[in-house]
Amino acid sequence: MMHKELYLFVDGKPQKTVIRNYSHTDFDSLIDVQRASFPPPFPEELWWNKEQLAEHVIRFPAGALCAEVGNQLVGSMTALLVNMDDYGDNHDWETITGGGYIRNHNSNGDTLYVVDICVIPEYRKTGIGKWLMQSMYETVVQLGLRRLLGGGRMPGYGAYAHELSPENYLDQVISGERKDPVITFLLRCGRMPAGVAHHYLEDEQSNHCAAIMEWRNPFI
Numbered sequence: 001m002m003h004k005e006l007y008l009f010v011d012g013k014p015q016k017t018v019i020r021n022y023s024h025t026d027f028d029s030l031i032d033v034q035r036a037s038f039p040p041p042f043p044e045e046l047w048w049n050k051e052q053l054a055e056h057v058i059r060f061p062a063g064a065l066c067a068e069v070g071n072q073l074v075g076s077m078t079a080l081l082v083n084m085d086d087y088g089d090n091h092d093w094e095t096i097t098g099g100g101y102i103r104n105h106n107s108n109g110d111t112l113y114v115v116d117i118c119v120i121p122e123y124r125k126t127g128i129g130k131w132l133m134q135s136m137y138e139t140v141v142q143l144g145l146r147r148l149l150g151g152g153r154m155p156g157y158g159a160y161a162h163e164l165s166p167e168n169y170l171d172q173v174i175s176g177e178r179k180d181p182v183i184t185f186l187l188r189c190g191r192m193p194a195g196v197a198h199h200y201l202e203d204e205q206s207n208h209c210a211a212i213m214e215w216r217n218p219f220i
């Protein structure tokens with residue numbers, strides 16, 4: 001189980017922060033974090049519901065992490081175990097996360113697959129997202145897994161979809177020509193691009209596309 005304390009620098013001031021597994025008593029706060037993190041046009045049905053959160057906690061508690069600053073929950077990250085051989089090349093979020101219920105969690109899987117990561121707007125760019133990601137990397141190493149994998153939304157892509165393919169857009173973000181609020185964040189977290197999924201999630205801002213981004217266990 002994960003429990004760590006650290007100081008996060010918010011406006012230059014250290015603030016005590018805890019990264020830990022979430023449990024039933026956090027569910028209302030986790031849904032508030034989702035509401036604040038995924039405003040319209042993101043579909044409300046994709047915010048966590050309590051039944052999904054209960055499945056995360058029961059099926060794979062090690063993949064259910066949250067970040068707390070003071071007494072406030074400000075971010076969360078959720079993952080399950082899969083074997084990628086069980087899914088096609090161009091997988092989608094619904095299939096690989098069991099619609100967010102993770103009922104397809106495979107305890108023998110070698111890949112820690114990210115279902116979701118979010119941080120509330122007031123605390124963005126203070127390092128919480130990166131600490132959550134770092135904590136999942138530690139989970140990969142702790143469990144002796146091959147890698148972490150996940151589909152990164154590309155919310156900056158929709159505006160260019162009429163002139164660029166998602167692959168070209170991703171190339172431009174990787175070359176530094178453009179910045180994307182999620183893909184640039186993932187690159188800064190050490191994730192490596194491993195392809196593009198074209199019908200990943202109902203997500204207008206990303207024109208429904210996602211960049212599949214990997215982090216390999218450096219010890220395997």
Ligand SMILES: CC(C)(COP(=O)(O)OP(=O)(O)OC[C@H]1O[C@@H](n2cnc3c(N)ncnc32)[C@H](O)[C@@H]1OP(=O)(O)O)[C@@H](O)C(=O)NCCC(=O)NCCS
Nearest residue numbers: 117118119124125126127128129130152153181184185188
């Ligand atoms: C993506 C998200 C989780 C990032 O969380 P965060 O706590 O703000 O990220 P951090 O502060 O840890 O940033 C880590 C690095 O990414 C960079 N970064 C973060 N947001 C960025 C942005 N919008 N544009 C460019 N770079 C960004 C930071 O500058 C930082 O770089 P550094 O390590 O070199 O200092 C957050 O913006 C979010 O919740 N977005 C909405 C939900 C969402 O779309 N989630 C992704 C689902 S696939």
